[in-house]
Amino acid sequence: MAATPPSCAERSDLGVVWALVRRLNALGPGVRRDLIIGLILEGVAVALGVIGPLALKALIDALSQPPVSSPVTLGLALVFVGAWAGGSLLSTGRLLYSTRVIDTLSADLAAAALAGELPRVAASHDGDSGRTLGLIERLPFSLLVVVDGLIWRSLPLALQILASLWVIAGLIPASYAAGLFVTLAGYAVLSWWGAVRHRSHAHLANLAAGAVSQGLGDVLRNARRIVLNGTLTSEVGGIRAGIGQKAVANVKMMRSLVQMALVQYGWLGLGVVGLLVAGAGDVGAGRLSVGAFIMLETYALRLALPLSGIGFLLSQSAGAIANIRDVLSLCRGEVEMGEVVPVRLGAAAVELREVSFHYAGTTAGIECVSVGIPAGAFAVIVGPNGSGKSTLAQIMAGVFSPAQGQVVIGGVDLAQVDVHARFRHVLYVPQFITFLNRTLRDNALYPPTTTTEADLIALLAQWRFYEAGREMDFATPVGELGERLSGGQIQKLELARVTGIKVPVLILDESTSALDPMSEARILSDLRQSFEGRSTVVMVTHRLRLAQTADCVLFMTAGRLEAYGRHHELIETVPAYAGLWVREEE
Numbered sequence: 001m002a003a004t005p006p007s008c009a010e011r012s013d014l015g016v017v018w019a020l021v022r023r024l025n026a027l028g029p030g031v032r033r034d035l036i037i038g039l040i041l042e043g044v045a046v047a048l049g050v051i052g053p054l055a056l057k058a059l060i061d062a063l064s065q066p067p068v069s070s071p072v073t074l075g076l077a078l079v080f081v082g083a084w085a086g087g088s089l090l091s092t093g094r095l096l097y098s099t100r101v102i103d104t105l106s107a108d109l110a111a112a113a114l115a116g117e118l119p120r121v122a123a124s125h126d127g128d129s130g131r132t133l134g135l136i137e138r139l140p141f142s143l144l145v146v147v148d149g150l151i152w153r154s155l156p157l158a159l160q161i162l163a164s165l166w167v168i169a170g171l172i173p174a175s176y177a178a179g180l181f182v183t184l185a186g187y188a189v190l191s192w193w194g195a196v197r198h199r200s201h202a203h204l205a206n207l208a209a210g211a212v213s214q215g216l217g218d219v220l221r222n223a224r225r226i227v228l229n230g231t232l233t234s235e236v237g238g239i240r241a242g243i244g245q246k247a248v249a250n251v252k253m254m255r256s257l258v259q260m261a262l263v264q265y266g267w268l269g270l271g272v273v274g275l276l277v278a279g280a281g282d283v284g285a286g287r288l289s290v291g292a293f294i295m296l297e298t299y300a301l302r303l304a305l306p307l308s309g310i311g312f313l314l315s316q317s318a319g320a321i322a323n324i325r326d327v328l329s330l331c332r333g334e335v336e337m338g339e340v341v342p343v344r345l346g347a348a349a350v351e352l353r354e355v356s357f358h359y360a361g362t363t364a365g366i367e368c369v370s371v372g373i374p375a376g377a378f379a380v381i382v383g384p385n386g387s388g389k390s391t392l393a394q395i396m397a398g399v400f401s402p403a404q405g406q407v408v409i410g411g412v413d414l415a416q417v418d419v420h421a422r423f424r425h426v427l428y429v430p431q432f433i434t435f436l437n438r439t440l441r442d443n444a445l446y447p448p449t450t451t452t453e454a455d456l457i458a459l460l461a462q463w464r465f466y467e468a469g470r471e472m473d474f475a476t477p478v479g480e481l482g483e484r485l486s487g488g489q490i491q492k493l494e495l496a497r498v499t500g501i502k503v504p505v506l507i508l509d510e511s512t513s514a515l516d517p518m519s520e521a522r523i524l525s526d527l528r529q530s531f532e533g534r535s536t537v538v539m540v541t542h543r544l545r546l547a548q549t550a551d552c553v554l555f556m557t558a559g560r561l562e563a564y565g566r567h568h569e570l571i572e573t574v575p576a577y578a579g580l581w582v583r584e585e586e
């Protein structure tokens with residue numbers, strides 16, 4: 001993973017720009033070199049922008065004072081045209097470097113945002129992948145606006161304005177330089193004011209765009225549910241309505257842009273007309289040469305044109321900065337994925353000390369659970385639907401952090417272990433196993449397993465992964481989330497992978513629920529054998545017959561640990577458990 005500066009949750013616009021500058025600086029010598037080359041090119045372009053109108057003035061003055069020298073006029077004409085064309089050429093050439101810098105920054109930010117967001121999605125179960133996707137997709141354009149437009153172009157332009165005003169003040173009455181300064185400064189202030197006013201529209205347009213991305217992702221992921229339940233028309237209608245709302249937000253944003261442009265260009269027009277009228281009067285009165293007059297107007301137009309580009313960028317910058325701020329807020333600091341080395345080899349004890357947890361905004365969760373599972377044990381968590389089995393399992397695995405209490409694995413408080421490193425202490429296999437849309441091999445050998453392909457093929461053959469006679473084809477893609485595999489195949493593949501993982505505690509959440517009874521018995525026996533002495537295994541299950549052979553049983557009801565012990569003890573002492581057992585037997 002790319003190294004990123006620690007805190008990314010900047011709030012103010014300047015904070016966002018500053019965060020980008022810091023990230024740019026941290027991107028290494030290659031990026032810094034590109035930045036410097038780009039700045040040099042832009043600097044030369046600025047100088048040519050100042051020289052051009054000066055050459056034009058000299059040319060016109062030479063032409064209006066006979067005798068006219070052909071080599072001099074030709075030379076001045078060449079300087080004027082060369083400065084004009086050269087400046088534009090250099091500015092365009094500079095784009096090569098700025099594009100490279102922006103692409104690198106974009107990749108760095110996207111990686112940091114993803115690295116920050118994935119653990120949050122994994123932990124909260126309320127991931128908003130569509131919104132995140134939209135934010136990251138819009139990032140390159142936003143960076144172009146802010147980095148190329150605001151950071152890179154505004155400084156050279158400010159230099160060009162200052163140098164031009166200095167030249168003007170040196171050649172003609174200072175009042176012209178003052179007039180031009182007031183015109184340009186007023187224009188810049190109006191642009192800034194417009195950008196601030198534009199921000200709320202841009203924010204709403206961003207939200208609408210995010211909602212569309214989120215909705216699209218959601219319906220695409222749920223295509224089968226939608227089509228099989230006959231809700232295609234209404235779901236497509238919902239997306240269309242969302243796009244309509246986005247269009248309304250965009251129109252409002254564009255209207256605000258047009259109003260802003262009216263004010264900006266109105267002011268500019270007034271300023272340039274003022275300079276023209278004053279200049280024409282002075283030329284008529286012989287106080288100003290025709291060359292100086294044309295030079296003044298050329299400077300005015302040459303500076304106003306890029307400034308209007310900056311005005312546009314400023315107006316776009318509110319949305320761009322909002323987008324970048326959102327992406328920065330997804331970054332959660334530096335993520336270093338080191339080598340997969342278990343903290344300790346061998347099974348570890350699990351201890352829960354007065355653990356409580358509630359899902360945000362609900363009363364559902366776990367109430368003050370204290371329990372100890374000895375190292376090397378095979379423990380099962382049982383209980384009715386919604387009693388908190390999966391929640392407890394995920395707290396044990398460090399997926400959810402308890403609001404109160406401690407989870408201690410092999411003497412280590414899990415809260416003290418970085419979320420990215422918890423898999424070295426305890427590994428959780430979720431209730432709903434999903435695969436990456438890659439090959440069977442990629443998913444079956446997915447880290448941190450250390451199993452070999454040959455061992456895996458042998459194991460899956462024993463577990464009857466395919467019906468008799470069918471060859472194992474590890475190059476087959478499994479489809480989105482693994483949808484080309486059957487429910488039982490998904491669990492077999494995952495459990496085969498898990499047998500190759502060396503971890504002190506393994507937590508399986510209903511990982512055999514889709515297996516036929518024979519496969520389940522065989523696979524569980526193989527798993528227990530391969531984890532013996534190596535891992536403590538905790539398994540969430542609805543099948544109480546698995547509890548019969550377990551070393552300990554955790555019986556959950558309504559978010560509480562109702563009872564803990566061996567199966568036969570609970571049968572004798574806990575009527576609710578005995579009732580559940582009788583129902584299963586029936």
Ligand SMILES: Nc1ncnc2c1ncn2[C@@H]1O[C@H](COP(=O)(O)OP(=O)(O)OP(=O)(O)O)[C@@H](O)[C@H]1O
Binds near residue numbers: 124388
């Ligand atoms: N992400 C979530 N946000 C809010 N509430 C949740 C969330 N996940 C689970 N719950 C609630 O927490 C309670 C316990 O859920 P949990 O999944 O732990 O139960 P369970 O015993 O594993 O159920 P089952 O046997 O049906 O799998 C339920 O009331 C459930 O609705």
